Amino acid sequence: MEFSLETLKQKLCDREYKLTPQRRIIMEAFTRSPEKHLSAEDIYGMVKKNNPEIGLATVYRTLDLFAELDILQKMDFGDGRSRYEFCTSEVHHHHHLICLSCGKVMEFGDDLLESLESTIEKKSRFRIVDHELKFYGYCAKCTASK
Amino acid sequence: MEFSLETLKQKLCDREYKLTPQRRIIMEAFTRSPEKHLSAEDIYGMVKKNNPEIGLATVYRTLDLFAELDILQKMDFGDGRSRYEFCTSEVHHHHHLICLSCGKVMEFGDDLLESLESTIEKKSRFRIVDHELKFYGYCAKCTASK
DNA sequence: GTATCTGCAAACTCTTTGCAAAAAC
DNA sequence: GTTTTTGCAAAGAGTTTGCAGATAC
Numbered sequence: 001m002e003f004s005l006e007t008l009k010q011k012l013c014d015r016e017y018k019l020t021p022q023r024r025i026i027m028e029a030f031t032r033s034p035e036k037h038l039s040a041e042d043i044y045g046m047v048k049k050n051n052p053e054i055g056l057a058t059v060y061r062t063l064d065l066f067a068e069l070d071i072l073q074k075m076d077f078g079d080g081r082s083r084y085e086f087c088t089s090e091v092h093h094h095h096h097l098i099c100l101s102c103g104k105v106m107e108f109g110d111d112l113l114e115s116l117e118s119t120i121e122k123k124s125r126f127r128i129v130d131h132e133l134k135f136y137g138y139c140a141k142c143t144a145s146k
Numbered sequence: 147m148e149f150s151l152e153t154l155k156q157k158l159c160d161r162e163y164k165l166t167p168q169r170r171i172i173m174e175a176f177t178r179s180p181e182k183h184l185s186a187e188d189i190y191g192m193v194k195k196n197n198p199e200i201g202l203a204t205v206y207r208t209l210d211l212f213a214e215l216d217i218l219q220k221m222d223f224g225d226g227r228s229r230y231e232f233c234t235s236e237v238h239h240h241h242h243l244i245c246l247s248c249g250k251v252m253e254f255g256d257d258l259l260e261s262l263e264s265t266i267e268k269k270s271r272f273r274i275v276d277h278e279l280k281f282y283g284y285c286a287k288c289t290a291s292k
Numbered sequence: 293g294t295a296t297c298t299g300c301a302a303a304c305t306c307t308t309t310g311c312a313a314a315a316a317c
Numbered sequence: 318g319t320t321t322t323t324g325c326a327a328a329g330a331g332t333t334t335g336c337a338g339a340t341a342c
Contacts, residue, residue, distance in 0.1 A: 021315095055324040057323080061322085108266055132281075136276040139271075143271075164341050
């Protein structure tokens, strides 16, 4: 587990937030999940198994809080729901491959955009703070099964 | 106007769709708009002025139809609503600059991603059909007014 | 004439919010 | 003890759908 509960507690306390069981449970679900790009509903489904009393609204609030604390990054893959993934320092330097057939999201780490960014900043007088690159297509499995 | 009503009629008839006043009006609103990235609500607001009887559902249905006919391209800038723009052959080769302050969307035409795509296709066995590159930041106007 | 299309209202999905009860510190 | 947090249900935004009447061809 790359992200310890201690770190979570630290980050919460720094901002006067409390470490509640729900927040701990949601964080644990995240660290345990093999899939890294999770929606609120995904998390809700995972935590409800062992903690049926937890509410969907709490999941939403917790994910938003974690995003505000730079623990998670909120992302949008255009399917009408937000997804969250751990906000590592590399998160801005990998790109997403989104399968149009099965919806799977893969990552491709490689940052070729730094030079493009500075070109744009000069030409457009637009101050870039983040970028997002997505490739849509068909994963190997879906290509094979057609 | 780059896109004539004749072309629209042609494309519709080819697929056994009819050219209705509503479809014509919506297409005209699109060609007349200085802003190129329009939401359903944007279009609805524009057409309602002269045609108050037109329904929002019709706007949605028409935009989706146009997208299916490759007349418009449906896009998602992460603000919770879909936007549409004319689907020119260059549409896949320009990228978007999205201002986090005023929400304005600008374009940056330049395609440096072809070589990156073939690298990814080889390394990941992922067949790419489209890509999308967005830069988030602050436009010149918003940077100045801060 | 007939199949398509429209407008309306209701339904739907994802997300947010108001509030009283519960819990962290 | 007090402030934060929770669960619930209701509201909210954007979009879709069912249906009866209207319309393009």
